[in-house]
Amino acid sequence: MHKLQIQGLTKRFGGLTAVNNIDLHMDDNEIIGLIGPNGAGKTTLFNMITGMYIPTSGKLFYQGQDITGIKPYKITDIGIARTFQNIRLFLMMTVLENVLIGLHTRTNTNLFDAITKNKRYRNEEKTSHKRAIEILEMVGLKERKDEYSKNLSYGEQRKLEIARAMASNPGILLLDEPAAGMNDNETAELTRFIKTLKNFGLTVLLIEHDMRLVMNICERIYVFDHGSKIAEGSPKEIQKNQQVIEAYLGKGA
Ligand SMILES: Nc1ncnc2c1ncn2[C@@H]1O[C@H](COP(=O)(O)OP(=O)(O)OP(=O)(O)O)[C@@H](O)[C@H]1O
């Protein structure tokens, strides 16, 4: 049984087939790359895995359980988290607050507890705070915890997004172009960081246009073009695959 298994997944928007009959699987502690030219269907696949889009056809299984068409908040509960291609932070909140928001979906307190600020509530707050600091330490943002998110560098904001996703304590992390807009130093640091995610038992599916990053950290890579999977294999296999070269550089390359 795979940790995540995707069978014949398809998404159509009117006449456009954005994702076409995709098979894909991921296992524990794998870092998997998902690459392909603009409009290939990569983000649409993430949107289906996370329940934001309902597949036109096909199935999704998480640890053997059919999760096709399940609501996004349930997908989070099950253990799948994501970051977005466009940064989605609360810029007027602090770094710590942004992570706490991610944690709040996980607590067991109810509205009554929150209004009365009773012992259960205060204990949960303490636990959440401790956990948020731990996560910020993992991504290297602990020292910046009280900074407004809008004051972070681009690379730091991307890391904060990952921190917030990790707050739900996921088994699978989907990263949509985490290195976009980063400079070389930030990308190198992010590369090291993503590698360490394996130590926390995470499986990572990484959409990324930075080929050096992908080839550097992914054990297996899937390549999409126009919604279809055109190749899968190790970084070495992908680099010499003629269809992949053509998809990126055009025929005759
Ligand atoms: N909600 C939507 N409604 C209509 N068409 C959509 C929708 N979402 C995506 N598409 C289309 O589906 C195709 C795949 O888009 P998608 O965003 O998945 O590509 P991508 O591989 O993530 O590209 P990029 O590398 O540019 O982010 C595109 O043609 C896009 O315009």
Ligand SMILES: [Mg+2]
């Ligand atoms: Mg995309």
